[in-house]
Amino acid sequence: MNRRTKTAAVAAALLITAGAAGSATASGDGAGGGREAAALTGTAKLYRPAGDDITFSFDAHLAAKDTMDPQAATGTFRYSHYKNGKGGYAVATVDCLTTGGTVAVVTGVVTETDLDDLKGKRVGISVHDDGRRDRLGYSWVGRDAHLEVPPCLSAAPFEKVRAGTGDFRVLPWHPVYPAE
Incomplete structure:
Protein backbone atom coordinates (compact mmCIF):
# COMPACT_ATOMS: atom_id res chain seq x y z
CA MET A 1 0.00 0.00 0.00
CA ASN A 2 1.47 3.38 -0.92
CA ARG A 3 1.77 6.22 1.59
CA ARG A 4 -1.12 8.26 0.13
CA THR A 5 -3.51 5.28 0.36
CA LYS A 6 -2.46 4.52 3.96
CA THR A 7 -3.02 8.17 4.96
CA ALA A 8 -6.48 8.18 3.37
CA ALA A 9 -7.40 4.89 5.10
CA VAL A 10 -6.28 6.15 8.51
CA ALA A 11 -8.16 9.44 8.02
CA ALA A 12 -11.33 7.57 7.01
CA ALA A 13 -11.07 5.28 10.05
CA LEU A 14 -10.67 8.29 12.35
CA LEU A 15 -13.70 10.02 10.83
CA ILE A 16 -15.83 6.90 11.20
CA THR A 17 -14.74 6.45 14.84
CA ALA A 18 -15.40 10.12 15.64
CA GLY A 19 -18.82 9.94 13.99
CA ALA A 20 -19.79 6.85 15.97
CA ALA A 21 -18.66 8.44 19.23
CA GLY A 22 -20.59 11.61 18.45
CA SER A 23 -23.75 9.65 17.68
CA ALA A 24 -23.49 7.73 20.95
CA THR A 25 -23.06 10.95 22.92
CA ALA A 26 -25.94 12.73 21.17
CA SER A 27 -28.39 9.89 21.71
CA GLY A 28 -27.83 9.84 25.46
CA ASP A 29 -28.91 7.04 27.70
CA GLY A 30 -30.45 8.91 30.60
CA ALA A 31 -27.67 7.72 32.93
CA GLY A 32 -25.54 10.85 32.86
CA GLY A 33 -23.03 11.88 30.25
CA GLY A 34 -25.77 11.94 27.57
CA ARG A 35 -27.84 14.69 26.07
CA GLU A 36 -30.11 16.51 28.50
CA ALA A 37 -33.85 16.23 27.74
Missing part, protein backbone atom coordinates in the same frame (compact mmCIF):
# COMPACT_ATOMS: atom_id res chain seq x y z
CA ALA A 38 -34.44 19.95 27.07
CA ALA A 39 -32.80 23.33 27.63
CA LEU A 40 -33.29 27.05 27.16
CA THR A 41 -30.26 29.32 27.50
CA GLY A 42 -29.18 32.76 26.35
CA THR A 43 -29.82 36.47 26.68
CA ALA A 44 -31.54 39.10 24.56
CA LYS A 45 -32.89 42.63 24.74
CA LEU A 46 -36.39 43.37 23.45
CA TYR A 47 -36.92 45.90 20.70
CA ARG A 48 -38.94 48.93 21.77
CA PRO A 49 -38.97 52.11 19.65
CA ALA A 50 -39.38 54.30 22.78
CA GLY A 51 -35.95 53.23 24.07
CA ASP A 52 -36.97 50.93 26.94
CA ASP A 53 -34.13 48.75 28.25
CA ILE A 54 -35.70 45.28 28.54
CA THR A 55 -33.48 42.23 29.01
CA PHE A 56 -34.29 38.51 29.41
CA SER A 57 -31.72 35.83 30.36
CA PHE A 58 -32.27 32.08 30.69
CA ASP A 59 -30.39 29.12 32.12
CA ALA A 60 -33.06 26.39 32.26
CA HIS A 61 -32.45 22.65 31.93
CA LEU A 62 -34.31 19.35 32.06
CA ALA A 63 -32.07 16.37 32.84
CA ALA A 64 -32.23 13.25 30.68
CA LYS A 65 -33.38 11.20 33.68
CA ASP A 66 -36.42 13.53 33.97
CA THR A 67 -37.45 13.36 30.29
CA MET A 68 -41.08 12.61 31.10
CA ASP A 69 -41.38 15.19 33.91
CA PRO A 70 -40.95 18.77 32.62
CA GLN A 71 -41.75 20.04 36.11
CA ALA A 72 -38.43 18.57 37.28
CA ALA A 73 -36.60 21.26 35.28
CA THR A 74 -33.99 23.32 37.09
CA GLY A 75 -32.28 26.65 36.67
CA THR A 76 -33.17 30.31 36.75
CA PHE A 77 -34.25 33.11 34.49
CA ARG A 78 -34.01 36.85 34.92
CA TYR A 79 -35.74 39.80 33.32
CA SER A 80 -35.61 43.55 33.77
CA HIS A 81 -37.39 46.58 32.33
CA TYR A 82 -36.06 50.12 32.76
CA LYS A 83 -36.90 53.42 31.13
CA ASN A 84 -35.72 56.86 32.18
CA GLY A 85 -34.20 55.47 35.37
CA LYS A 86 -37.41 53.74 36.49
CA GLY A 87 -38.38 50.10 36.37
CA GLY A 88 -37.49 46.83 38.02
CA TYR A 89 -36.10 43.32 37.74
CA ALA A 90 -37.02 39.80 38.76
CA VAL A 91 -35.19 36.49 39.14
CA ALA A 92 -37.24 33.28 39.04
CA THR A 93 -36.46 29.68 39.93
CA VAL A 94 -37.53 27.39 37.09
CA ASP A 95 -40.40 25.00 37.90
CA CYS A 96 -41.22 23.77 34.38
CA LEU A 97 -39.59 23.66 30.95
CA THR A 98 -41.08 22.36 27.71
CA THR A 99 -39.59 22.75 24.26
CA GLY A 100 -40.64 21.76 20.78
CA GLY A 101 -38.42 22.38 17.80
CA THR A 102 -37.21 25.96 18.18
CA VAL A 103 -39.85 27.08 20.70
CA ALA A 104 -39.56 26.88 24.50
CA VAL A 105 -41.93 27.65 27.35
CA VAL A 106 -40.50 28.10 30.83
CA THR A 107 -42.23 28.98 34.09
CA GLY A 108 -40.77 29.85 37.44
CA VAL A 109 -41.51 31.40 40.79
CA VAL A 110 -40.02 34.84 41.43
CA THR A 111 -37.51 34.58 44.27
CA GLU A 112 -35.76 37.93 43.97
CA THR A 113 -37.18 41.26 42.80
CA ASP A 114 -37.43 44.94 43.63
CA LEU A 115 -41.19 44.86 42.88
CA ASP A 116 -42.95 43.78 46.09
CA ASP A 117 -46.15 42.49 44.47
CA LEU A 118 -44.18 40.11 42.23
CA LYS A 119 -42.24 38.10 44.83
CA GLY A 120 -43.52 34.53 45.19
CA LYS A 121 -45.61 34.68 41.98
CA ARG A 122 -45.21 32.24 39.10
CA VAL A 123 -44.53 33.80 35.69
CA GLY A 124 -44.25 32.20 32.26
CA ILE A 125 -42.10 33.10 29.28
CA SER A 126 -41.97 31.69 25.75
CA VAL A 127 -39.07 31.92 23.31
CA HIS A 128 -38.77 31.29 19.58
CA ASP A 129 -35.15 30.67 18.61
CA ASP A 130 -35.33 31.21 14.85
CA GLY A 131 -31.58 31.65 14.30
CA ARG A 132 -31.97 35.15 12.85
CA ARG A 133 -34.23 37.31 14.99
CA ASP A 134 -35.52 35.56 18.10
CA ARG A 135 -38.93 36.33 19.57
CA LEU A 136 -40.27 36.24 23.13
CA GLY A 137 -43.63 36.25 24.94
CA TYR A 138 -44.64 36.46 28.60
CA SER A 139 -47.59 35.67 30.83
CA TRP A 140 -48.21 39.16 32.21
CA VAL A 141 -49.95 40.50 29.11
CA GLY A 142 -53.66 41.27 28.77
CA ARG A 143 -56.48 42.30 31.07
CA ASP A 144 -56.11 39.27 33.34
CA ALA A 145 -52.34 39.52 33.78
CA HIS A 146 -52.80 39.31 37.56
CA LEU A 147 -54.20 35.74 37.42
CA GLU A 148 -52.14 32.83 38.76
CA VAL A 149 -50.08 31.23 35.98
CA PRO A 150 -50.10 27.41 35.93
CA PRO A 151 -46.78 25.58 35.44
CA CYS A 152 -45.60 25.20 31.84
CA LEU A 153 -47.80 27.97 30.34
CA SER A 154 -47.16 31.37 28.76
CA ALA A 155 -48.28 33.61 25.91
CA ALA A 156 -47.03 33.04 22.36
CA PRO A 157 -43.67 34.68 21.50
CA PHE A 158 -45.03 38.00 20.16
CA GLU A 159 -42.16 40.41 20.96
CA LYS A 160 -39.14 40.90 18.69
CA VAL A 161 -35.69 40.97 20.22
CA ARG A 162 -33.37 43.82 19.36
CA ALA A 163 -31.26 43.00 16.30
CA GLY A 164 -27.90 41.53 17.24
CA THR A 165 -28.87 40.64 20.83
CA GLY A 166 -30.71 37.33 20.55
CA ASP A 167 -28.55 34.36 21.40
CA PHE A 168 -31.30 32.08 22.72
CA ARG A 169 -30.64 28.37 22.32
CA VAL A 170 -33.50 25.88 22.52
CA LEU A 171 -32.71 22.19 22.87
CA PRO A 172 -35.81 20.31 21.63
CA TRP A 173 -37.56 17.99 24.04
CA HIS A 174 -38.33 14.47 22.81
CA PRO A 175 -40.69 12.74 25.26
CA VAL A 176 -40.33 8.97 25.33
CA TYR A 177 -43.68 7.22 25.42
CA PRO A 178 -44.09 3.56 26.35
CA ALA A 179 -44.76 1.19 23.46
CA GLU A 180 -48.33 -0.04 23.14
